[in-house]
Amino acid sequence: MISESFEYHVPKTIEEALGMIGEFGDESKVLAGGHSLLPMMKLRLASPKHLIDIGRIGALRYIRESEGQLELGALTTHFEIESSSLLKSKCPLLPETAREIGDVQVCNRGTLGGSLVHADPAADWPAAMLAVEAEMVARGPHGERKIRARDFFVDLMATALQSDELLTAIRVSPLPARTGDAYLKLHHPASGFAVVGVAVRLTLAESGSIGEARVGVTGVGAKPYRAEETERLLAGKSPTAKRLEEAAAHAADGVDANSDLYASGDYRKHLAAVYARRAIQRAAERAAGR
Amino acid sequence: MKIEGVYKLAAVRERVFERLLDPESLAKAMPGCDSFEERGDGAYTARIKVGVGPIKGTYEARVEILDRVPPEHYRMTVEGKGSGGFVKGDGAVHLSPEGDGTLLKYSGEVQVGGLIASVGQRMMQTAAKQIVNQFFQAFVKLT
Amino acid sequence: MATKYLGERIKRKEDPRLIQGRGHYVDDLKLGGMAHLAFARSPHAHARIKSIDAGAAVATPGVLAVYTGEELKGQVGFVPCAAGLEGLKIPDHPCLATGTVHYLGEPVAAVVATSRYGARDAAEKIEVDYEPLPAVLDMEKALVKGSPRVHEHLTDNTAFVAKLEAGDWNAVRQDASLKVIKQRLINQRLAPASMETRGVVASYSPGEDTLTVWSSTQIPHILKTQLAIMSKLDEARCRVITPEVGGGFGSKLNVYGEEGVACFASRKLGRPVKWIEGRRENMLATIHGRDQINDLEIYAKPDGKVAGFRCRILASMGAYHQLLTPAIPTLTALMILGAYDIKNVFVETVGVFTNEMSTDAYRGAGRPEATYIIERAMDLVAFELKMDPVEVRRKNFPSSGKDISMATGVVYDTANYEKPLKKALRLAGYNRLRKEQERLRKKGKYLGIGVSTYVEICAMGPSSRMPGGGWESGTVRVEPTGKVTVLSGTSPHGQGEETTFAQIVAEQLGVSFDDVTVYHGDTSVVPMGIGTFGSRTTAVGGSAIYYASERIKKKMAKFAAARLGVKPGELLFRDGKIETSDGAKSVPFGSIVVDAYSAKTLPAGVEPGLFEQFVFEPPNYTYPFGAHIAVVEIDEETGEVRLRDYFAVDDCGRILNPLLVDGQIHGGLAQGIGQALWEEHVYDESGQLLTGTFMDYALPKAGCFPWFHTANTETRTPVNPLGVKGVGEAGTIGSTPAVVNAVVDALRPLGVRHVDMPLKPEKIWKLMKGNAGDGGR
Numbered sequence A: 001m002i003s004e005s006f007e008y009h010v011p012k013t014i015e016e017a018l019g020m021i022g023e024f025g026d027e028s029k030v031l032a033g034g035h036s037l038l039p040m041m042k043l044r045l046a047s048p049k050h051l052i053d054i055g056r057i058g059a060l061r062y063i064r065e066s067e068g069q070l071e072l073g074a075l076t077t078h079f080e081i082e083s084s085s086l087l088k089s090k091c092p093l094l095p096e097t098a099r100e101i102g103d104v105q106v107c108n109r110g111t112l113g114g115s116l117v118h119a120d121p122a123a124d125w126p127a128a129m130l131a132v133e134a135e136m137v138a139r140g141p142h143g144e145r146k147i148r149a150r151d152f153f154v155d156l157m158a159t160a161l162q163s164d165e166l167l168t169a170i171r172v173s174p175l176p177a178r179t180g181d182a183y184l185k186l187h188h189p190a191s192g193f194a195v196v197g198v199a200v201r202l203t204l205a206e207s208g209s210i211g212e213a214r215v216g217v218t219g220v221g222a223k224p225y226r227a228e229e230t231e232r233l234l235a236g237k238s239p240t241a242k243r244l245e246e247a248a249a250h251a252a253d254g255v256d257a258n259s260d261l262y263a264s265g266d267y268r269k270h271l272a273a274v275y276a277r278r279a280i281q282r283a284a285e286r287a288a289g290r
Numbered sequence B: 001m002k003i004e005g006v007y008k009l010a011a012v013r014e015r016v017f018e019r020l021l022d023p024e025s026l027a028k029a030m031p032g033c034d035s036f037e038e039r040g041d042g043a044y045t046a047r048i049k050v051g052v053g054p055i056k057g058t059y060e061a062r063v064e065i066l067d068r069v070p071p072e073h074y075r076m077t078v079e080g081k082g083s084g085g086f087v088k089g090d091g092a093v094h095l096s097p098e099g100d101g102t103l104l105k106y107s108g109e110v111q112v113g114g115l116i117a118s119v120g121q122r123m124m125q126t127a128a129k130q131i132v133n134q135f136f137q138a139f140v141k142l143t
Numbered sequence C: 001m002a003t004k005y006l007g008e009r010i011k012r013k014e015d016p017r018l019i020q021g022r023g024h025y026v027d028d029l030k031l032g033g034m035a036h037l038a039f040a041r042s043p044h045a046h047a048r049i050k051s052i053d054a055g056a057a058v059a060t061p062g063v064l065a066v067y068t069g070e071e072l073k074g075q076v077g078f079v080p081c082a083a084g085l086e087g088l089k090i091p092d093h094p095c096l097a098t099g100t101v102h103y104l105g106e107p108v109a110a111v112v113a114t115s116r117y118g119a120r121d122a123a124e125k126i127e128v129d130y131e132p133l134p135a136v137l138d139m140e141k142a143l144v145k146g147s148p149r150v151h152e153h154l155t156d157n158t159a160f161v162a163k164l165e166a167g168d169w170n171a172v173r174q175d176a177s178l179k180v181i182k183q184r185l186i187n188q189r190l191a192p193a194s195m196e197t198r199g200v201v202a203s204y205s206p207g208e209d210t211l212t213v214w215s216s217t218q219i220p221h222i223l224k225t226q227l228a229i230m231s232k233l234d235e236a237r238c239r240v241i242t243p244e245v246g247g248g249f250g251s252k253l254n255v256y257g258e259e260g261v262a263c264f265a266s267r268k269l270g271r272p273v274k275w276i277e278g279r280r281e282n283m284l285a286t287i288h289g290r291d292q293i294n295d296l297e298i299y300a301k302p303d304g305k306v307a308g309f310r311c312r313i314l315a316s317m318g319a320y321h322q323l324l325t326p327a328i329p330t331l332t333a334l335m336i337l338g339a340y341d342i343k344n345v346f347v348e349t350v351g352v353f354t355n356e357m358s359t360d361a362y363r364g365a366g367r368p369e370a371t372y373i374i375e376r377a378m379d380l381v382a383f384e385l386k387m388d389p390v391e392v393r394r395k396n397f398p399s400s401g402k403d404i405s406m407a408t409g410v411v412y413d414t415a416n417y418e419k420p421l422k423k424a425l426r427l428a429g430y431n432r433l434r435k436e437q438e439r440l441r442k443k444g445k446y447l448g449i450g451v452s453t454y455v456e457i458c459a460m461g462p463s464s465r466m467p468g469g470g471w472e473s474g475t476v477r478v479e480p481t482g483k484v485t486v487l488s489g490t491s492p493h494g495q496g497e498e499t500t501f502a503q504i505v506a507e508q509l510g511v512s513f514d515d516v517t518v519y520h521g522d523t524s525v526v527p528m529g530i531g532t533f534g535s536r537t538t539a540v541g542g543s544a545i546y547y548a549s550e551r552i553k554k555k556m557a558k559f560a561a562a563r564l565g566v567k568p569g570e571l572l573f574r575d576g577k578i579e580t581s582d583g584a585k586s587v588p589f590g591s592i593v594v595d596a597y598s599a600k601t602l603p604a605g606v607e608p609g610l611f612e613q614f615v616f617e618p619p620n621y622t623y624p625f626g627a628h629i630a631v632v633e634i635d636e637e638t639g640e641v642r643l644r645d646y647f648a649v650d651d652c653g654r655i656l657n658p659l660l661v662d663g664q665i666h667g668g669l670a671q672g673i674g675q676a677l678w679e680e681h682v683y684d685e686s687g688q689l690l691t692g693t694f695m696d697y698a699l700p701k702a703g704c705f706p707w708f709h710t711a712n713t714e715t716r717t718p719v720n721p722l723g724v725k726g727v728g729e730a731g732t733i734g735s736t737p738a739v740v741n742a743v744v745d746a747l748r749p750l751g752v753r754h755v756d757m758p759l760k761p762e763k764i765w766k767l768m769k770g771n772a773g774d775g776g777r
Helices: A014-027 A037-042 A078-082 A083-089 A093-099 A103-109 A112-117 A124-133 A229-233 A241-248 A267-288 B014-018 B023-029 B115-119 B121-142 C015-019 C116-124 C169-174 C222-233 C259-268 C279-285 C327-334 C365-384 C387-395 C418-428 C430-442 C497-508 C537-564 C589-598 C660-676 C730-746 C761-769
Strands: A007-009 A029-032 A050-053 A063-066 A069-074 A135-140 A141-147 A153-155 A166-172 A179-189 A194-204 A210-218 B002-009 B034-040 B041-052 B055-069 B074-084 B085-098 B103-112 C035-040 C047-053 C063-068 C105-113 C129-131 C158-166 C179-190 C197-207 C210-215 C236-241 C271-276 C289-300 C305-317 C344-353 C400-403 C411-415 C446-455 C472-478 C483-490 C516-520 C571-574 C577-580 C586-588 C611-616 C625-634 C642-650 C708-712
Touching: A014 A029, A014 A050, A014 A135, A014 A141, A014 A166, A029 A037, A029 C708, A050 A093, A063 A083, A078 A093, A078 A103, A078 A112, A078 C344, A083 A093, A083 C289, A093 A179, A093 A194, A112 A124, A112 A166, A124 A194, A124 A210, A135 C571, A194 A267, A194 C365, A194 C660, A210 A229, A210 A267, A210 C586, A229 A267, A241 A267, A267 C761, B002 B121, B014 B023, B014 B085, B014 B103, B014 B121, B023 B034, B023 B041, B023 B121, B034 C197, B034 C210, B034 C365, B041 B121, B085 B115, B085 C708, B103 B115, B103 B121, B115 C279, C015 C035, C035 C116, C035 C259, C035 C279, C047 C105, C063 C116, C063 C259, C105 C116, C105 C259, C158 C327, C158 C365, C197 C259, C210 C222, C222 C236, C222 C259, C222 C430, C259 C271, C289 C365, C289 C516, C305 C327, C305 C365, C327 C344, C365 C387, C365 C418, C365 C446, C365 C730, C387 C418, C387 C446, C400 C483, C418 C430, C418 C625, C418 C642, C418 C708, C430 C446, C446 C730, C472 C497, C472 C537, C483 C497, C497 C516, C497 C537, C537 C586, C537 C589, C577 C589, C586 C589, C642 C730, C660 C708, C660 C730
Parallel strands: A007 A050, A029 A050, C035 C271, C210 C236, C305 C344, C483 C516, C642 C708
Antiparallel strands: A063 A069, A069 A166, A135 A141, A135 A166, A179 A194, A194 A210, B002 B103, B034 B041, B041 B055, B055 B074, B074 B085, B085 B103, C035 C105, C047 C129, C063 C105, C158 C344, C179 C289, C197 C210, C197 C271, C289 C305, C400 C411, C446 C625, C472 C483, C472 C611, C571 C577, C577 C586, C625 C642
């Protein structure tokens, strides 16, 4: 469990970090909390020649509200999210998701941005990001651009972030009125990652029927996705148990499901349906209570 | 580990068959392929950089084509070795005409050993699919 | 009233330093000129080594030497196996592979370098050309005549066959009234996974011609003897020291090839050499536990009484024997009848070589397998006869008492199985739970209640039954200042005997607990010893210390009697004084210590000084028992198992410190429940280990469990003066079947009679869908 040798860089500013990323290119990796990258390096699965530790860039660690949006710096840790009173009141799905992540050490060191960029197919955050339609703010040599969550996750451990870009912030809209959200997962007993995880944000119309539901699913496929058929079947319908079950049954439609020692693809698809129904149910109940 | 899949290609099957055995096309389609050389007798050697996210490794591979029945079938064995361990594969490719194009079916058995096998099982199947998909997506464009 | 220590809930002496990170482990050791060792290991389960090219490794800056198996030939002896069984095949087990590798992770070459990083980098550069050979992984296929062999020079893959038979099998077979129940059980391979991996520092001093070895081991004295033999060194010039050891669970009850290589390298280079095992190496190349296939045949009377029990045990040895590999499944056979009076028994145990890491002792070592077999069997009888599993057990308990002879040939020291069962049933509210289960079943909910009434064998053990002797030494030395030093030949590594031993001695000598310091784990300090394993440390090692304190008391009483003008036999040791029972005459403990060391006036026939030693030879093993009850809920849609409650009532004999007993039970339960629900080491069909990290190997964590409800009954053993039996493994042994029984019980309405471990949700989901038939493999 000893990595290959590497050069360690500690940029103090985003600009300095971008300069290093540009200079070292493919031979470098950006280090955030290090809870995914460092184990891979110790196993010698990943052996970047240059490690760019952005952990000291204070400007990347914040949770704030501006122009009606909530913005989280990429280096915000899982624990900071879990314990944020601003998020608890304005976007409770994020603290709820953070609560389901890893152990104390991971929560204190691991960061939202690091997890998103790593794009582990069983990570928790992507489901929540999809459900709240987060925007990823990326900085590159040519300035800043915003990437929608649904465009951000490209494939297994691959994102839309270009190799010369740095994810700097994540923007989410606060919970609107008559809206509830929920994240439920089956924990892998070893890794704690999501065998399947489903995040939901659901808005009820004045009439009590479902206005809009967004369902993010992680763990099932090579990349996280929005369960579009489920969302379509929910829109405009009243949230009866039967309706929710019918809609949730489509939570893994068309997905080439992952299969491993712990769970077959078929089982993952089944879990997606069950967990989607439960998460939608919970989100609907919460929406009704707001 | 079993892998299998089906692809639809626009080209006629003779052309697909020929391209599938052409070192230049293969080198172009294979993600991370540094070199792909024919060694005669249906054998090839290749140097391939395999990468899934931050996991990267360079593999020296020996590919052998067997049971060649143009333009519909051949068998392929692959033996690769690199920093992440070793890979052994044995698979078959079937081509059948479909409309103006060709239907390609592949199936095989892949054995992964060493480091990758003992630390990467939870993503192995998904990663294998990704790599094969990348190859065929690129290959489809070539034909 | 004298200060009482035994039976008190006293906090552990060792905890402040351990909790605050101030303990010293092997890896904390830094010696001048120390070099570092790293290994190149086989990526194949079975392959011929065609060539090894170490050129690039040798050329790496900082590399001092590269060794291969060829260089060690004749220089370093084989890794030892101490188990003696009739007809046992023991293949040569070199520290570094020669010619052929036989399991994934087998060390092939060793690099010594000036830094740990340099050694690792160089090891990665060693090029080995392998020719893969067919790997033997399936035990049943391995036994088929003509199938590929693990060891080419052996005739087949059978390491040994042992049979145990008792009773009248003709009568059993002819009895048509008996219900015959057959079942296959799989006891899956596990990783001991101690928090501290293995580690060794070998320091050979050329001038003195001495070898000092710091090792994370459970058996310093045995290791010293074995390393002396392997290294062909005068044993008197070898010393083994165990600093703090971060857990072993049996995996460090061993002598490993890496230790042999470290000693060899240190001698060759004349400088200290350190090797610290990485976690990945620990998963690959530290012994594994369990791995048996058990085929059961139960012959039950209609009333639930079991008349006959047959079992065929296939036990995976792995590729080589480690220290006790073949002995472990023989313990399974020995304890296969558990807490039940079954007169007719037949057990055939077959040790099978496979191209995998060796199995060996892992917490419980053979007894968890036995307990799983017999406790599942009791539930199978209940299932088939539609009886309550508690009733089936009661039908088969022997009558309570001492010296209960079992058909397997063992004699249980004490038995009173009804007592903990009754207590556990009350604690759990068993009848209430059954009613709740009935209610929930009507609603389509799955609640399961699992019972296990185990008995185990520990306090190992009588020397006649132990490979290298089962005695233990204890030394008590009263220092001239009156403080007390205790030396034990055991080697506790988390069990807490620094505390327990101090309690024993403080109470015996009537001194303060804080004035007693316990040392262990240094072969030059502790005269001789066996070690810590088999729940023996307090029962056997503690008894030695008890008797050594008795000797001290006897001697001090003579000095005191002379001073006080009374008979030595009238004196009591309490609260720092030696006094007559009425307290009328007394003398301070310290003044008698001064008398003994100043030796101005010696009572007749008494030598000066106060240091006494005792070697305790146990006349029998002890057989702790208990009753565990698990309550589980199963998610009817996903098959997830939730352990709702756990009740453990254990009888480990006299309790010296309830806090430590609780601690041992809690930890033991975690590991036993871990096997039932989560843990599983998996090799694929080519012998690659798929569970090489904690991302895939599901080691239980504290958050996985509900609070355990523990209680005890105390049936003292007559086997030792303390009346203690041992408690290190009981939790693990009792809990695995309780949890599996609970899950199968929950699924009873579906007609499920067995599910193999680990009880992963997908398996249960398939059973609930009704498309997987029986849950056995």
